[in-house]
């Protein structure tokens with residue numbers, strides 16, 4: 001029989017409405033918002049979302065208990081979610097979605113009344129951090145004024161819609177790579193930096209600061225540091241709020257973290273992994289800037305080393321070549337094409353090759369992740385979790401991890417960690433897949 005870790009679930013059903021605020025209302029954000037509304041209206045299915053379509057096994061296999069995740073875990077229902085956000089452009093969500101060119105006009109036409117009503121608030125923006133774009137919808141003043149205004153925006157949004165709770169998910173452009181400096185080393189230094197409008201403070205971190213100061217969990221969908229600094233982690237601890245990041249795991253990196261664990265499981269060696277992409281959306285344009293690409297490159301390159309553990313397997317993985325390129329190619333828009341050439345070795349060192357040609361849709365892959373992250377972060381807060389949420393690594397290219405720990409990149413370990421966390425919080429037995437019939441607890 002399944003043992004319960006507690007007598008009753010530690011988390012109650014959510015009450016009231018949840019606000020989801022998105023800094024950056026471009027392709028990913030509008031595809032997410034339009035998609036949730038299409039699902040609410042019964043026009044489309046939330047494919048790719050674990051919280052909406054996933055099942056979770058509970059207890060022994062013989063018990064045959066496999067409820068939907070959303071029936072097992074008290075998550076906010078889509079009917080009571082409200083959207084808002086910020087952008088440097090004034091376009092409402094309908095205009096921005098049409099511009100992004102991800103969703104078909106026929107679908108957007110059906111949602112036009114809803115999307116046309118969502119207008120971005122003024123953004124905290126410094127063109128030094130995102131070089132290829134500029135827009136008029138920005139908060140005047142320096143970093144302290146930005147923080148004050150963003151905090152007020154969150155409070156006003158909550159009051160306007162009668163919301164119980166709010167979470168933020170960064171869907172803004174990738175900022176230039178910034179080395180960690182003393183300004184983000186502690187909360188005190190950071191706050192002094194806000195007062196002095198210190199240019200070393202990236203705008204994305206001001207959103208994280210405002211969110212945490214207002215009691216809102218924060219997820220970072222881009223590779224720039226944003227909430228992943230000692231200062232913001234200190235604040236998250238102080239406010240007892242959950243945070244996670246970085247960089248939504250979609251497209252080529254998703255494939256990498258599916259295939260690399262398989263190669264390693266079978267102890268096949270790796271000589272080289274060459275990855276290149278063509279991408280024509282605004283994200284691709286921003287990533288043409290070497291500073292923004294550097295942020296992306298760092299998150300994309302770190303994946304293989306942690307999965308393959310070259311230190312432990314020097315013969316198999318001690319000397320592989322890994323390269324990732326992103327090329328801006330406007331005709332493709334959001335429909336990215338990613339090629340991988342993988343040179344592997346088998347028995348006695350005989351070489352083999354794998355070729356992948358993934359014709360994917362970037363924002364279609366990212367939108368369900370925004371939804372899951374928002375709902376899980378809200379759940380985490382209600383469960384009393386705070387600080388870095390490593391169980392949400394499943395969603396990120398470069399998962400945040402506690403100081404001194406390597407992040408887990410293997411998609412299947414990440415999935416197990418996520419589902420076991422849900423079982424743990426809900427007082428169900430953890431599943432190890434041991435499968436011994438004389439082992440009473442788990443078959």
Ligand SMILES: NC(=O)c1ccc[n+]([C@@H]2O[C@H](COP(=O)([O-])OP(=O)(O)OC[C@H]3O[C@@H](n4cnc5c(N)ncnc54)[C@H](O)[C@@H]3O)[C@@H](O)[C@H]2O)c1
Nearest residue numbers: 024026027028087123171172173174222248250282283362
């Ligand atoms: N689509 C994917 O599969 C995917 C995967 C991983 C990460 N990402 C990241 O998600 C982010 C969004 O991607 P996208 O395709 O929607 O890009 P996008 O260019 O369509 O949208 C980003 C929006 O952010 C706005 N913006 C920039 N700086 C801002 C600021 N300081 N405040 C408010 N708004 C700001 C821009 O004006 C733009 O409208 C990017 O950082 C991208 O790298 C996307």
